[in-house]
Amino acid sequence: MGILFFLAGFAAAMIFGWVVFPELLYSQKTQPVNFSHALPDHQGSGCEDCHSFREDGTFTGIPRLEKCAECHESPLTESPDEKVLVEEYIQNEREIPWLVYAYQPDNVYFSHAPHKVKGVECVQCHRDVSNESKNPPYRENLLTGYSKSTMKMDVCEKCHAEQGASNSCGICHK
Ligand code: HEC
Numbered sequence: 001m002g003i004l005f006f007l008a009g010f011a012a013a014m015i016f017g018w019v020v021f022p023e024l025l026y027s028q029k030t031q032p033v034n035f036s037h038a039l040p041d042h043q044g045s046g047c048e049d050c051h052s053f054r055e056d057g058t059f060t061g062i063p064r065l066e067k068c069a070e071c072h073e074s075p076l077t078e079s080p081d082e083k084v085l086v087e088e089y090i091q092n093e094r095e096i097p098w099l100v101y102a103y104q105p106d107n108v109y110f111s112h113a114p115h116k117v118k119g120v121e122c123v124q125c126h127r128d129v130s131n132e133s134k135n136p137p138y139r140e141n142l143l144t145g146y147s148k149s150t151m152k153m154d155v156c157e158k159c160h161a162e163q164g165a166s167n168s169c170g171i172c173h174k
């Protein structure tokens, strides 16, 4: 009997420690406004319509509210998300506090520029957003405050090794 109780307790502890506890470490958030990359009206003249590179090579990132206001000065649909976009952000001239799934911890240095020059594609580092009509949940680590879906160091290093880019520590940690 004793051994059975021990095993049951052991199994429960293992499940808590390996399955439940890691899940409890994350809080789930949703984007302030759902943005569908899949809408034909949002595909514009391509990704560069919203995410482009400046002349000096630096990356513009997520478009500012004025981009959305080009078309959403007043509602075009019955969508509750669009109502929030127009009434809370555009009419109040308040930038949308987008959650960035890919943001790295502060001790990591990253720039899109050298990757663009070498022709590394967006989907080699990000999920494929082109057919995504609903933003996935954003999972935040409660201890560190960082996003769960950042690229891990071994993934950066693997590609750097394959493509002949440097893997010395000071390249990514300044
Ligand atoms: C009309 C503007 C617009 C166009 C065009 C657009 N995007 Fe976006 N993109 C956004 C906005 C707004 C966000 C922030 C919300 C979100 O995560 O969807 C975003 C987020 C992203 C992110 C997520 C970054 C992160 O880690 O949080 C990726 C990757 C991305 N876009 C890639 C693309 C690609 C690839 C294309 C072309 C197929 C594209 N986008 C076209 C507006 C646009």
Ligand code: HEC
Binding pocket: 033, 034, 035, 036, 039, 040, 041, 042, 044, 063, 067, 068, 069, 070, 071, 072, 076, 077, 079, 080, 081, 082, 085
């Ligand atoms: C080039 C014009 C254009 C731009 C720029 C644009 N949209 Fe839209 N958007 C539309 C049109 C047209 C619709 C509705 C028609 C449809 O459903 O295809 C729409 C629909 C929406 C909807 C409602 C549909 C849904 O998914 O719930 C939301 C929310 C939205 N857009 C958010 C945004 C945000 C945020 C931005 C800025 C990052 C933006 N849009 C930029 C044209 C645009």
Ligand code: HEC
Binding pocket: 047, 051, 059, 060, 061, 062, 100, 102, 103, 104, 105, 110, 112, 115, 120, 121, 122, 123, 124, 125, 126, 151
């Ligand atoms: C080599 C990997 C890599 C490639 C290729 C890449 N990204 Fe990123 N992207 C990242 C990382 C890492 C971050 C987070 C940067 C940070 O922590 O400051 C990021 C951040 C972003 C963001 C968030 C906003 C911001 O200000 O940077 C958007 C939007 C984005 N990427 C879109 C794209 C698009 C569109 C492409 C293709 C043109 C692309 N990325 C190519 C790794 C990559």
Ligand code: HEC
Binding pocket: 104, 108, 109, 110, 111, 114, 115, 118, 120, 124, 125, 151, 152, 155, 156, 157, 159, 160, 163, 164, 165, 166, 171, 172
């Ligand atoms: C899919 C391949 C790939 C991935 C993934 C990748 N990189 Fe790179 N990275 C490259 C290439 C190719 C270069 C260009 C090397 C060159 O110019 O010789 C580069 C260059 C860089 C540079 C500039 C190096 C220099 O010499 O100045 C930095 C910084 C960098 N990467 C950081 C990162 C970080 C941080 C990550 C992970 C979050 C990452 N990279 C993920 C392919 C990749």
Ligand code: HEC
Binding pocket: 104, 105, 108, 150, 151, 152, 153, 154, 156, 157, 160, 166, 167, 168, 169, 170, 171, 172, 173
């Ligand atoms: C190509 C980019 C790259 C290089 C080269 C690199 N790192 Fe990192 N490192 C990262 C990224 C991205 C993270 C954050 C994500 C993570 O924790 O995996 C990180 C996280 C870390 C952390 C935080 C602890 C952890 O594992 O979460 C330490 C410590 C660290 N790196 C040390 C080093 C040392 C020492 C070197 C040289 C031997 C090095 N790194 C080289 C990209 C790099």
